[in-house]
Amino acid sequence: MNDNEYGAARGSAGAGVRRPAATMMLQGTASDVGKSLLTAAFCRILKQDGKRVAPFKSQNMSLNSYVTPDGKEIGRAQGMQADACGIAATTDMNPILLxxxxxxxxxxxxxxxxxxxFDAREYRxxxxPKAGVIVREALARLRDSYDVVVLEGAGSPAEVNLKDRDIVNMRLAGWADAPVLLVADIDRGGVFASVVGTMEIxxxxxxxxxxxxxxxxxxxDVSLLxxxxxxxxxxxxxxxxGVVPYLEGLQLEDEDGASLDARGxxxxxxxxxxxxxxxIRLPRISxxxxxxxxxxxxxxxxxYVRDVRExxxxxxVLIPGSKNTVEDLLFLRESGLEALLLKHIKAGGRAAGICAGYQMMGERLLDPDGVESDLPELAGLALFPMETMFAKEKTTERVTGSVMTGFGEAAAVEGYEIHMGRTAFTESVAQPFRIRPSRLKDEPESYHPDGVVxxxxxxxxxxIHHIFHNDSFRHKWLNDARQSKGLPLSGEETPFGRLRELSFDRLADHVRKHVDMAAIYEMINVGSNDERFR
Structure with missing residues (x-):
């Protein structure tokens, strides 16, 4: 079955069989043109208008991950888009993550x-050739479960060297029988050339x-445009x-590290x-x-700091996650940032490590099977008496629990784990968190200690990734730092989750104002008079 036949077959259901969901797709003239946020915006608009909507990106390359409720890992952007839809994320929304x-x-x-x-050639x-089947099956399941699926492309559809095995742009649009909106970023310049050039190719x-x-x-001034x-x-x-103005101040996460340059x-x-x-902006920051x-x-x-001059x-100082703990620890050492970090701590400064950053804080990193690198052993920062052994089996889990020590009164926390290391202590330490997998029932034996303080x-x-998304914990931790610096304490917690929800609505309102939504609805053949929404 060729690409167009697949789309036609999906759309020709017999009498009494629910038609597959309508589709629309956003593709870009380049990477980082804003496809992910616009996809989230259309997801929230469709949700506001009463549609059951889901996002889809067949293949995502990102080190920002999201853990689904059943403990699976997908791209952060698709998790965020699922939140915009008001639904639980599944791996069908991003079946392949690089x-x-x-x-x-x-x-x-x-x-x-x-x-x-895989290296790039091996993967290609x-x-x-096998990935297309996985992608089509995932898309079919979504289309059987929702009213509209909003697809996001990757990079540019005009990459002529990649088109013969494309699973993310125009071939995917054919599989989905999806009308395409081409997104161009005017902020980077050359917008007319980028659009015309893409269309010509x-x-x-x-x-x-x-x-x-x-x-x-x-x-x-849009009139000048x-x-x-x-x-x-x-x-x-x-x-x-539509011409969508730049929108500042959204509490919505970015897909990959390209956005850190703009933040800087x-x-x-x-x-x-x-x-x-x-x-610390590690080369492989995740x-x-x-x-x-x-x-x-x-x-x-x-x-974000990436060299000693900054x-x-x-x-x-915060040490973030990394896709390659060993290589990024070597970067810290060779760049001189390790020496500055240790000097900062010795002088009474504060520091925290999340995931790979936590692993680096120990005495040794052990990798006898070459899971992360070719080095079987590497000395850590030696801030705590612990060592991490890298394992081939990956931990991906949503967790919930409480703060037990080190940060004052106990508070509830939740987040998720994504790591391939197992950390053990060589002597007794204080462990600040008591957590369990969110999917398990609240049974005493399901809890275990986490971290070190x-x-x-x-x-x-x-x-625990997203530990700072817990308002009470973050508020107490920041006030401890303020107190040690002699600063006035903050009286109120910042409600980050509520601000994030308001950001989805603000983004949707912004896009709705500046895009011809009547034309979009006509394009996807879904509207208030559609039989599926009567």
Whole structure:
């Protein structure tokens, strides 16, 4: 069955059989044009309008992960988009996740579990021919369960060297029989050339799938852009369905590390009455969304540091997750950041490590089977009496529990774990958290201790991603730091979860205002008079 036959077959259900969900797809003229956020926006708009909607991205390359309720790993963006839909995320929404480990090599995660490590050529030649079946089956299940599926492409559909085995852009649109919106980023410049160039490279049948253009991240007076938009519509024969202005201040997570460059440009120096928190920007940094809530805290400046010139005089240093703990610890050592970190701690500074950052805090990293690197053993930061052994089996689990020691009164916490290491202590330590897998019943034997904390609470580590998303914990921890610096304490907790929900609605309202939604509904052939919504 060829690509178009697959879409036609899915749409020709017999009498009495529920028609597959309607589809629409966002593709981009390049990476990082804003497809993920626009997909989330359309998901929330459709939800607001009474549709049962789900996101889909066949293949995602990202080190920002999301753990589904059943303990599977998918791309962070699809988890965020599922939240915008108001539904639980499943691996069908992102059946294939690529997690770069080192240059040209990625861990391939299939339906939430590690499958194999491939270099780019191996993946393309050995696995992509099989991946199409996995993608089509996942998409079919979603279309059988929802009213609309919003698909997100990857990179650009005009990569001529990749098109013959494409599973993420135009071939996927054919499988889904999906109309395509082409998204272009005007903020980076050259928007007309990028749109025209993309359309020129597409084959005639692919150009027919493109139903409209969205210009994203606009700044300025749109009337000055109008002559260019009119020229563009004449030139490509497609309507511009929206010019979406740049929207600041959303409490929504980014898909990958490309956004950290923009964050760095916007970061200001901390004032004397503010907490200066530095996150070490590891080359293979993962799940930096762990720190998003800190950006919304009043009196806190969060910045990302990647070399000694950017160090400054932080009050707190955070060591994030990494897809390659060993290689990133070597980076810390060789860059001089390790020496600055240890000097900071010796002088009474505060520090915390999450996942890989927690593992680095021990005395040794052990990797006899070459799970992460070619080094069988590497000395750690030696902040705590512990060592980590890397294992081939990966832990992916949502967890819930409480704070037990090191941070004052006990508070409820939740988050998730994603790691391939097992940490053991060589002598007795204080472990600050008591957690259990969220999927298990609340039974005493299901709980176990997690993490480590110094006696004075200044230094600690944990396997719990999103620990800072817990408002009470974050509030208490920041106030402890303020108190040690002689700063006034914050009186109210910042409700990050509520701010995030408001951000989904704000994003949806913004896109609805600047995009021709009537044309979108006509494009996907779904509206208030559709029999599925009567």
């Amino acid at each position: 997690k770069p480990k080192k240059d040209m090599v990625s861990q391939v995660v299939v339906h939430g579990k590690p499958f194999a490590d 030649e050995r696995y992509l 597409l084959e005639p049948g692919e150009r027919d799938r493109v139903k409209g253009i969205i210009i994203n991240k606009f700044r300025g 109008t002559p260019g938009l009119e020229w563009l519509e004449r030139r490509i024969g497609k309507p511009v369905l 440009r916007r970061t200001r120096a901390a004032a004397n009455d503010e907490l200066d928190i530095a996150v 799940n930096f969304t762990d720190f998003d809530p800190l950006q919304q805290e009043p009196g806190v400046v969060l910045r 160090w400054g005089e932080p009050d707190i 110094s006696r004075d609470g200044r230094i600690w580590g944990t396997y």
